[in-house]
Amino acid sequence: MFVAVGWSIAMVCIFGVYVVHGGNIQVVVKALPFELITILGAALGAFLANNQMKVIKASIKGLLQCFKGSRFSKARYMELLALMFDILQKARKEGLMSIETDVEEPQNSPLFQKYPTVGNDPHACEFITDYLRMMVSGNLNAHEIESLMDSEIETHHQEQYAAVAAIARLAGGLPAFGIVAAVLGVVNTMGSVGQAPAVLGGMIASALVGTFLGILLSYGFVEPLGGLLEQKVEDASKEYQCIKSTLLASMQGYAPAVAIEFGRKVLFSGDRPSFIELEAHVKRK
Numbered sequence: 001m002f003v004a005v006g007w008s009i010a011m012v013c014i015f016g017v018y019v020v021h022g023g024n025i026q027v028v029v030k031a032l033p034f035e036l037i038t039i040l041g042a043a044l045g046a047f048l049a050n051n052q053m054k055v056i057k058a059s060i061k062g063l064l065q066c067f068k069g070s071r072f073s074k075a076r077y078m079e080l081l082a083l084m085f086d087i088l089q090k091a092r093k094e095g096l097m098s099i100e101t102d103v104e105e106p107q108n109s110p111l112f113q114k115y116p117t118v119g120n121d122p123h124a125c126e127f128i129t130d131y132l133r134m135m136v137s138g139n140l141n142a143h144e145i146e147s148l149m150d151s152e153i154e155t156h157h158q159e160q161y162a163a164v165a166a167i168a169r170l171a172g173g174l175p176a177f178g179i180v181a182a183v184l185g186v187v188n189t190m191g192s193v194g195q196a197p198a199v200l201g202g203m204i205a206s207a208l209v210g211t212f213l214g215i216l217l218s219y220g221f222v223e224p225l226g227g228l229l230e231q232k233v234e235d236a237s238k239e240y241q242c243i244k245s246t247l248l249a250s251m252q253g254y255a256p257a258v259a260i261e262f263g264r265k266v267l268f269s270g271d272r273p274s275f276i277e278l279e280a281h282v283k284r285k
Contacts, residue, residue, distance in 0.1 A: 076118065
């Protein structure tokens with residue numbers, strides 16, 4: 001929603017002021033289709049040539065997510081922490097072996113299915129169950145598991161930031177492709193020397209639309225989407241850090257109620273439930 005609002009404000013301000021100041025919008029409209037095909041076609045070709053297929057797919061998926069609200073809300077984090085509390089509480093009361101079935105088959109686990117928002121998310125479930133499995137096996141200490149978690153979170157960062165970097169490169173190239181379109185327009189104009197000044201003026205104006213569009217598409221559309229995608233990547237990583245802090249606190253001997261406090265504290269302030277909210281949610285569940 002905010003993406004559309006932001007673009008609407010930008011377009012109204014840019015083109016509205018242009019028209020109010022006496023600009024001829026017909027010149028822009030007439031040149032727009034040809035310049036767009038040149039710029040977007042060149043940008044698309046360069047984007048495909050510059051990235052592996054997995055990065056292209058991740059970029060498309062990420063751009064689609066930019067038009068959706070964030071799934072990492074306070075309600076989701078309360079479910080996540082309540083799930084972690086229930087798992088750790090069961091392990092503390094009945095022993096680590098008691099959660100083995102839950103870890104091996106989370107899709108059939110009453111604990112995981114009690115919190116469907118997190119329990120039906122394959123990425124979150126895999127991260128939780130992988131490290132719970134290591135805790136159950138007892139072969140690794142807290143420092144070794146922390147190192148593994150850091151490596152996995154770093155890999156997740158690298159994987160997700162590949163799409164962010166690809167979109168950033170695309171945004172950086174659009175002004176240059178706008179210049180290419182403008183230069184071609186100037187070449188076309190120079191080949192028509194001898195025409196009436198009014199005709200040449202219109203051709204030069206159409207050529208300059210290419211430079212304008214390249215800059216507008218870059219800084220008005222593609223770069224903001226890249227920035228928004230980067231924020232969504234940070235949100236996704238924050239969930240892993242929350243799980244990591246909770247599990248490590250449990251391994252260091254803290255009670256479940258205290259362990260989930262470690263996880264709660266790493267969340268961004270806007271999404272972090274208060275101590276009272278989380279306590280009430282855990283008791284209600």
